[in-house]
Amino acid sequence: xxxxxxxxxxxxxxxxxxxxxxxxxxxxxxxxxxxxxxxxxxxxxxxxxxxxxxxxxxxxxxxxxxxxxxxxxxxxxxxxxxxxxxxxxxxxxxxxxxxxxxxxxxxxxxxxxxxxxxxxxxxxxxxxxxxxxxxxxxxxxxxxxxxxxxxxxxxxxxxxxxxxxxxxxxxxxxxxxxxxxxxxxxxxxxxxxxxxxxxxxxxxxxxxxxxxxxxxxxxxxxxxxxxxxxxxxxxxxxxxxxxxxxxxx
Numbered sequence: 001x002x003x004x005x006x007x008x009x010x011x012x013x014x015x016x017x018x019x020x021x022x023x024x025x026x027x028x029x030x031x032x033x034x035x036x037x038x039x040x041x042x043x044x045x046x047x048x049x050x051x052x053x054x055x056x057x058x059x060x061x062x063x064x065x066x067x068x069x070x071x072x073x074x075x076x077x078x079x080x081x082x083x084x085x086x087x088x089x090x091x092x093x094x095x096x097x098x099x100x101x102x103x104x105x106x107x108x109x110x111x112x113x114x115x116x117x118x119x120x121x122x123x124x125x126x127x128x129x130x131x132x133x134x135x136x137x138x139x140x141x142x143x144x145x146x147x148x149x150x151x152x153x154x155x156x157x158x159x160x161x162x163x164x165x166x167x168x169x170x171x172x173x174x175x176x177x178x179x180x181x182x183x184x185x186x187x188x189x190x191x192x193x194x195x196x197x198x199x200x201x202x203x204x205x206x207x208x209x210x211x212x213x214x215x216x217x218x219x220x221x222x223x224x225x226x227x228x229x230x231x232x233x234x235x236x237x238x239x240x241x242x243x244x245x246x247x248x249x
Contacts, residue, residue, distance in 0.1 A: 003210045003240070004240060005198055005201040005233070005236050005237050005240055006200045006201055006204065007201065007203060007204035007207075008198050008204060008205060009201045009233065009236055010200075010201040010202060010203065010204025010205030010206070010207075010208065011204040011205065011207060011208045012235055013201075013205060013229045013230070013232040013233035013236065014205050014208035014209065014212070014225075014226065014229035014231060014233075015110045015208065015229070016228075016232045017107070017225045017226060017227070017229025017230070017231070017232055018212075018218070018221065018225040018227035018228075018229065020107060020110065020225075020228050020232075021103075021221065021224055021228055024106065024110070026106065027103050027106050027107075027228075029205065029222070030100070030102045030103050030106075031099075031103065031221070031224035031225075032095035033096045033100075034092050034093070034223035034224055035100035035221070035223075035224070036101060037088075037091070037092035037096055037233075038088055038089070038092045038223065041088040041091050041092055042084060042085055042089075042092075043200065044090030045084035045085075045088055046081050046084045046085070048084075049077060049080035049081050049083075049084050050077060050081070052237050053073075053076055053077045053080045054073040054076075054077055057072055057073045057076050057077075058073065065238045070094065071223055079147045079164065080159070082164055082165070082168060083147070085168065086168050086171065089171075089172055089175070089222075089223070092223065093175055093223065096223065097179075099224075100179055100223065100224065101183060102181055103224055103227050103228055103231075104179045104180050104183060104227055104228075104230075104231045105183070106165075107227075107231040108180070108231055108235065108240040111231070111232065111235050113235055113238075114242055116183045116184070121181055139141045142167045146163055146164045146167065147164070165213060165214075166206065166207070166210050167208040168213070169206040169207070169210035169211075169213065170202075170203075170206040172206075172209055172222065172226065173202055173205050173206040173209055173226075173230070174195065174202075176205075176223070176226045176227045176229070176230040177191075177195060177202065177205070177230040177232070177233065178191060178232060179227050179230060180227075180231040180234040181194065181234060194237065198237055201233060201236075202233075202236065205229065205230065205233055208229075209222060209226060212226075
């Protein structure tokens with residue numbers, strides 16, 4: 001009997017996605033699409049955060065030069081950069097939806113999955129936008145709460161900063177897993193249900209994304225390699241469910 005996908009399955013799937021992307025030159029042109037968008041959007045938003053957020057904090061808190069004000073500037077600016085990254089992913093993902101879906105199909109073909117019917121360009125964009133909206137509907141309130149805690153309780157940064165990174169990773173994990181789910185023709189409710197049913201595997205995938213986000217050279221490969229890893233994870237889940245013993249007589 002197949003082993004139920006869990007924490008290590010999610011982590012291994014992400015690592016497998018990176019390995020597959022590095023060894024599949026045919027996928028590289030499609031991988032550059034989200035990379036270029038991430039560089040353009042993320043770099044611009046991060047630069048704006050670094051340029052303007054410290055001044056805004058100073059205006060709000062006063063012109064004091066104490067350690068507290070300096071630390072608050074750093075924390076709020078760091079939080080703004082994290083939110084900028086989330087926004088960059090939110091914008092880059094739907095715009096690069098057709099390229100990411102092509103990576104999903106290539107990864108599935110290498111795994112021996114059945115060929116899925118092609119979908120129109122506009123439908124790829126709409127699917128991606130729906131995924132982003134659902135992910136942020138759950139993740140954005142948590143991110144805002146953690147940001148407020150960082151401002152009100154600066155000493156809690158040792159807890160809130162890792163949690164913000166994990167929340168961001170979980171939002172991205174949902175977005176990435178939605179690609180192989182959507183091309184299977186699943187409705188949104190079914191996609192949410194399967195993610196919830198294998199939440200430990202998705203958590204492992206999210207932890208892998210959070211760790212990858214700490215490595216600059218891997219951060220910009222999160223979308224193309226991550227969507228390949230999500231495809232591997234959903235393939236493992238699908239394989240497990242097909243091999244479940246029948247209930248009843």
